[in-house]
Amino acid sequence: MQLKTIQTQRVPVRYYESGEGKPLVFLHGAGGLDMDMGFLATLAQKFHVFAPLVPGYGDSEECEELRDMLDFTLHTWDVVDRLGLKDPILAGFSMGGMIASEMAAVAPNDVSRLALIAAAGLWMDEHPIPDIFAMLPYQLPDYLFYDVEAGAKIMSAGTNMSDPKFLQAFLVQNARQLGAAGKILFPIPERGLASRLYRIKARTMLIWGEGDKLVPPVYAKAFKQGIASSEIVMIPRAGHVVPFEKPTEVIGAIARLQ
């Protein structure tokens, strides 16, 4: 995958691009793209994939002017526009699914195919989404993975919190990435999407890991109720990070939108 830069109205945006075929824009979750690179490489065997980074993620420049949901939504439309894409397949994972939903709700005639993967953006009091902002790194795997032990190994590989230099770099990355994500996810990852879902006209695949402990599958049903032309693809033996754990199944579900 190639890492490139485009200029948008407010900030230069870094994005990965690879593959041929129908254009597909993939929006990452609060954890960034690190764990999705394998998934994206496989996805690029079927689609022309564009995966932009939210400003502040990876090595990309932060953008103070992105403050609220509308800012994030319109900014991401600006990115699609600057990439020269018309009606790409819009796919979003977790926080990215929230942004993709909002994009499809504000501009329903510009998106005809939507893939929401373990998407955030809704809230049910009886199924509270755990607070990732109060979690310590070692607590995350429990909520992210189906195979928690394997997940913990992957997440802790190469980390050493007792090394002050590593810790500082880790804190800086957290401040940049989760600091940006917090603008739409803190303290409750909901910004009124429920009242706008009815506007979405796109054919929508709701792709969930059956064992998702962060945004539990009951949320797939809530999206289904709100979006007229939608169907649920529930993937067994997968947790929240379903593109990482079951890339083939997720890509198979997205491919049904063609």
Added chain:
Amino acid sequence: MRFTWFNLMPWPYLPDDFREKNRSVWVDIDPKLFDPAKGHQVYNNYLDLLEYAGKLGFDGIGVNEHHQNAYGLMPSPNLIAASLARRTDDVALVVLGASIALYNPPLRVAEEFAMLDCISGGRLVAGFPVGTSMDTNYCYGTIPGLTREKYREAHELIKRAWAAKEPFAFNGRYTKLRYVNPWPRPIQQPHPPIHIPGGGSLETFDFCIDNTYSYSYLSFGGYIRGQALMQGYWDRVAERNAPDTSPYRAGFAQTICVGETDAEAEQLYAKHVSYFYNRCLHVYPGFADAPGYRTIKTIQKGILSQYAPQTMFQEHPWKELVDNGSVIAGSPETVTQRMEDLIKKLRVGNIFCLMQIGDMPKDKCMHSTRLFAEKVMPKLRHLFPEYADDGRFWCKPLANRAVPGAMPVESELDSPVGAER
């Protein structure tokens, strides 16, 4: 030197196994641990102690704001200060402070501080903290990455509201008001002195220097550990070419226990110090620093919060806490010598004396407070004589102030309506 007797108002009934059975003293602490009937006693005891300190010659008595916190029972410091305003007479009321970004609209702070200044006859020292991440983000839901912008806007609104001679419109991002016109106005003009409690953010250093506000480091880590941070502040004062290096540009909070002898101090207070350091400071590290609350610049400077993630808890014994300066304790002579060391090393003119510690009972707290006021404070007053006249960071009360409770004799009002008096 200016000494403020400060009360955090800790809940004194945390169980012995608090640490084992609870993950945090703050934010999601078990509500069942609070007993309102005991709370009645606790608040009244703490108010009594503040009033007591106010009579012993301390320059100020101090309160602050915390939320959902068992070592700080003051979600509203202004309520406590209002009560103190009526029951004290010439001591400064140091509200350190009201978290201006958390009030909606923040104009409320301009109004309440003006009320306090009027009721107290100009005795208010105002504080504008950004607030800890626990309070601001986790308890009050402010988005971490927007906290500072919201704070700056709240500050601008309050300052303009106090200064304005006419009602004005304020079109902020977080607050929009068509008619800003607070009644009442503060006695102290252009505004009461302002102190900013901080935990090492570079932005807060600069904010204080640029606005001539006093920077207060309210740490529990003591003066030896606090030295690096305060040096960072003074370096910044020099870098930004502040017109002077007055020690009143800075304040420091220090836990202090005074006994007749070193041995008596340990015997009387060790238990309560242990309660505070080993029980009250049990904060879940996941609440310490929401990502985005601290700026990148500050993290890169390496000045991290005292609440920064700790990997493992260690029990803090008395000797360790005293040796490392977390607690200054001992006879009046010992305490005087260590306080002088603190004041000179940190170059601080404002001392916030933390003397009600953990579950310390009233009589012990009074003993320690009196010894400090009578045998320590007078020996430290002479420090920084060249800045003795620097009044920029302290209140200026009215010369003639109302006497609370002064009433006319009622019989004189008893004459019939319309009759000549």
